[in-house]
Amino acid sequence: MRRNLTAVALVLLMISLTLSGCGEKPAETPPPPEEITAPAEPLPPEEPEPEPYTIIDPTVMPEGGVRDGVTYVPSEGRVEHLFFHPVVAYPELAFDGDRMEEGIDDYMVTVGEFNKILNSLYERDYILVDIGDVWREDISEAGEPVMVRNTLYLPEGKKPLIFSYDDTNYYPYMLENGFTYKLILGEDGKIWSYGLDPAGNEVISRDLDAITILDKFVEEHPDFSPFGAKACLSLTGYEGILGYRTQTDSEDWTPEREASRQREIEAVKPIVAELKRTGWTFGSHTWGHIRLGSNGMEKIRSDTEKWLNEVGSLVGPTTILFYPHGERPDGGDWKQTGEVFRYFQEKGFRVFCSVGTESFSFIKKDICAVICDRLHPDGTTLRSKYADKRYGQFYDAREIIDLESRPEREVGWQ
Numbered sequence: 001m002r003r004n005l006t007a008v009a010l011v012l013l014m015i016s017l018t019l020s021g022c023g024e025k026p027a028e029t030p031p032p033p034e035e036i037t038a039p040a041e042p043l044p045p046e047e048p049e050p051e052p053y054t055i056i057d058p059t060v061m062p063e064g065g066v067r068d069g070v071t072y073v074p075s076e077g078r079v080e081h082l083f084f085h086p087v088v089a090y091p092e093l094a095f096d097g098d099r100m101e102e103g104i105d106d107y108m109v110t111v112g113e114f115n116k117i118l119n120s121l122y123e124r125d126y127i128l129v130d131i132g133d134v135w136r137e138d139i140s141e142a143g144e145p146v147m148v149r150n151t152l153y154l155p156e157g158k159k160p161l162i163f164s165y166d167d168t169n170y171y172p173y174m175l176e177n178g179f180t181y182k183l184i185l186g187e188d189g190k191i192w193s194y195g196l197d198p199a200g201n202e203v204i205s206r207d208l209d210a211i212t213i214l215d216k217f218v219e220e221h222p223d224f225s226p227f228g229a230k231a232c233l234s235l236t237g238y239e240g241i242l243g244y245r246t247q248t249d250s251e252d253w254t255p256e257r258e259a260s261r262q263r264e265i266e267a268v269k270p271i272v273a274e275l276k277r278t279g280w281t282f283g284s285h286t287w288g289h290i291r292l293g294s295n296g297m298e299k300i301r302s303d304t305e306k307w308l309n310e311v312g313s314l315v316g317p318t319t320i321l322f323y324p325h326g327e328r329p330d331g332g333d334w335k336q337t338g339e340v341f342r343y344f345q346e347k348g349f350r351v352f353c354s355v356g357t358e359s360f361s362f363i364k365k366d367i368c369a370v371i372c373d374r375l376h377p378d379g380t381t382l383r384s385k386y387a388d389k390r391y392g393q394f395y396d397a398r399e400i401i402d403l404e405s406r407p408e409r410e411v412g413w414q
């Protein structure tokens with residue numbers, strides 16, 4: 001009986017094959033032999049398998065209070081916040097007596113100084129946390145949206161620290177003044193910097209840029225970032241982002257320029273994705289690095305729309321705003337909430353960062369937002385007579401500052 005059924009099935013199958021034309025001779029003539037023997041197209045190089053990277057939520061206590069043999073304890077104390085500009089890769093180009101020298105001396109640190117700062121922070125038990133994990137939006141008892149401070153669960157004995165890097169756009173003026181040119185993806189799938197050394201040779205490195213240096217430091221000292229956090233990158237838009245010229249320009253726009261812009265957009269996408277995968281986050285520094293204390297509402301609105309269109313579209317939504325020049329909107333944001341502040345809050349921003357003399361933060365009562373100040377390791381504070389008072393908990397400025405490379409200017413300490 002079983003055999004009969006199989007036979008019937010076979011006949012049915014043959015009929016269906018004939019009907020569907022499967023048994024017919026192919027209509028197309030086979031390609032000439034030379035095409036068959038032509039060498040096959042080389043396969044594209046295989047994409048490297050990215051090393052796994054773990055990001056952990058610091059607001060959740062690990063089960064039993066222990067993770068990887070480390071005891072975690074709740075923390076509600078101050079979270080320190082340091083911000084950096086891009087670091088000087090080649091001091092001989094930065095400090096060459098041109099008109100940019102003084103500004104770079106004031107607001108930047110060198111690669112050597114940055115490495116020393118990282119080591120000092122590590123030795124003093126600081127650990128990185130992401131700014132986005134420190135506060136969260138909640139609903140108050142009155143039913144209003146409000147920001148609240150999260151309890152962070154930290155390895156016992158460690159102190160939480162936020163890093164932010166401003167203006168990681170690789171502005172053209174930086175390229176000729178001793179900074180790296182752009183971020184690229186290496187053959188190993190990791191982020192590298194590209195640039196030219198003082199002799200004009202191309203240099204691809206992980207030792208010349210604050211982003212790759214921190215990546216490497218965390219690879220070598222995973223306990224400096226137990227949750228996988230790196231820094232929040234504060235981006236403008238007027239010269240593109242991360243070294244890619246993704247911006248529009250109101251003048252002389254041509255189809256060629258638009259095509260070039262689209263190529264840059266495609267090129268930066270995998271860089272953004274890899275940064276996000278490895279603990280970096282993004283915030284707005286406004287599109288045009290505009291002063292929020294002195295520009296009118298119309299300018300601020302159009303600038304913000306441009307940032308959202310040209311930068312937000314590439315890095316994803318963010319709730320973090322870094323005031324350009326540290327300038328607070330509406331004549332102050334701590335004691336009052338003005339039109340500009342309200343506008344940014346409506347646009348989704350919740351954490352508003354300025355610059356100050358301590359890592360001050362304040363949850364506003366009248367609107368769902370937090371304001372916070374950041375400290376700024378740079379030439380001004382390394383030379384300052386307040387270096388010990390304000391930065392002594394992080395490092396000894398005397399051991400950090402590279403007076404050999406920097407221009408001869410006064411220091412305020414003994």
Ligand SMILES: [Zn+2]
Nearest residue numbers: 166167324325
């Ligand atoms: Zn800036």
